[in-house]
Amino acid sequence: MTNTPQANESAPDVAMDLRSSFRLDGKVAFVTGASSGIGQALALAFARAGARVALTARRVDRLAEMAEAISATGGKAMAVALDVTDRDGITRAFDEVTAKLGVPDVILNNAGIAKPALFLKTDAQTLESTMATNFTAAWNVSQEAARRLVAAKRRGSIINVTSVLGIGVGAGHAAYSASKAALAHATRAMALEFVRHGIRVNGIAPGWFVTEMNADFFATEEGIAYLKKTPPGRAGRLEELIGPALLLASDAGSFVNGVILPVDGGHHTALA
Numbered sequence: 255m256t257n258t259p260q261a262n263e264s265a266p267d268v269a270m271d272l273r274s275s276f277r278l279d280g281k282v283a284f285v286t287g288a289s290s291g292i293g294q295a296l297a298l299a300f301a302r303a304g305a306r307v308a309l310t311a312r313r314v315d316r317l318a319e320m321a322e323a324i325s326a327t328g329g330k331a332m333a334v335a336l337d338v339t340d341r342d343g344i345t346r347a348f349d350e351v352t353a354k355l356g357v358p359d360v361i362l363n364n365a366g367i368a369k370p371a372l373f374l375k376t377d378a379q380t381l382e383s384t385m386a387t388n389f390t391a392a393w394n395v396s397q398e399a400a401r402r403l404v405a406a407k408r409r410g411s412i413i414n415v416t417s418v419l420g421i422g423v424g425a426g427h428a429a430y431s432a433s434k435a436a437l438a439h440a441t442r443a444m445a446l447e448f449v450r451h452g453i454r455v456n457g458i459a460p461g462w463f464v465t466e467m468n469a470d471f472f473a474t475e476e477g478i479a480y481l482k483k484t485p486p487g488r489a490g491r492l493e494e495l496i497g498p499a500l501l502l503a504s505d506a507g508s509f510v511n512g513v514i515l516p517v518d519g520g521h522h523t524a525l526a
């Protein structure tokens with residue numbers, strides 16, 4: 255008798271279909287901040303990967319156009335008005351989405367705001383709204399989602415959009431950086447507690463991407479010069495977030511849990 259395991263017990267399943275493991279067919283994605291920038295790009299990508307997508311934000315007219323475009327290409331999406339700082343509104347949005355699409359099992363906490371200010375010039379309102387949108391809202395959406403998944407005995411994947419500034423800081427971004435670092439730590443805490451329910455929780459930490467949030471600055475000479483000095487020497491392209499997001503959302507990432515994945519061309523390596 256030998257203790258050597260049989261080949262078929264230890265060998266990896268290399269026959270897995272690499273392309274289908276990244277797909278989201280049969281899943282229901284709930285995306286916050288889907289009306290522009292990163293959230294819009296990833297919501298469209300989730301739909302293309304086969305998910306039924308709940309597009310949420312305050313500018314619901316934009317979401318309705320996106321939902322129409324998704325339907326026109328054979329996908330399924332719905333527009334839901336949601337201010338993520340409204341706790342009861344989150345519950346109502348989940349009720350509406352669950353009734354029409356099913357229990358959300360891919361959650362993208364993407365809604366966020368940035369109000370750059372030096373620490374000594376950051377007023378209470380700026381700190382409060384930054385934490386409410388970037389941190390507390392993602393906490394509440396995750397709690398709502400996870401409660402429903404646990405009750406339904408369903409697996410799921412929660413992805414929190416943090417930032418390179420949640421890893422290292424830059425002058426003038428204290429409130430924003432703190433909100434994203436808090437979200438990164440909450441991500442790890444949830445990952446640890448939810449794993450026994452089959453719910454994975456990860457973060458994506460984008461470097462700089464030109465969106466409505468920062469387009470004015472990156473159009474200035476100062477902004478262009480700043481980008482050139484970052485390690486990648488350029489902003490990311492929104493499509494460069496799709497592969498990482500699909501990895502975390504899909505079964506391709508079934509054993510990835512509690513990580514904050516920088517998608518920044520290596521920018522984080524140069525931060526404190």
Ligand SMILES: NC(=O)c1ccc[n+]([C@@H]2O[C@H](COP(=O)([O-])OP(=O)(O)OC[C@H]3O[C@@H](n4cnc5c(N)ncnc54)[C@H](OP(=O)(O)O)[C@@H]3O)[C@@H](O)[C@H]2O)c1
Nearest residue numbers: 287289290291292311312313337338365366462463465467
């Ligand atoms: N762009 C970057 O360089 C960068 C880098 C690192 C991290 N991020 C993060 O990426 C995420 C997306 O930002 P973005 O760059 O794509 O900026 P964006 O184009 O300004 O998008 C922000 C999104 O958040 C939504 N939002 C803001 N406040 C909201 C609220 N109270 N309730 C519901 N939705 C709200 C907005 O929708 P409505 O206004 O329609 O509600 C919008 O869809 C943010 O969390 C941001 O911090 C961005």
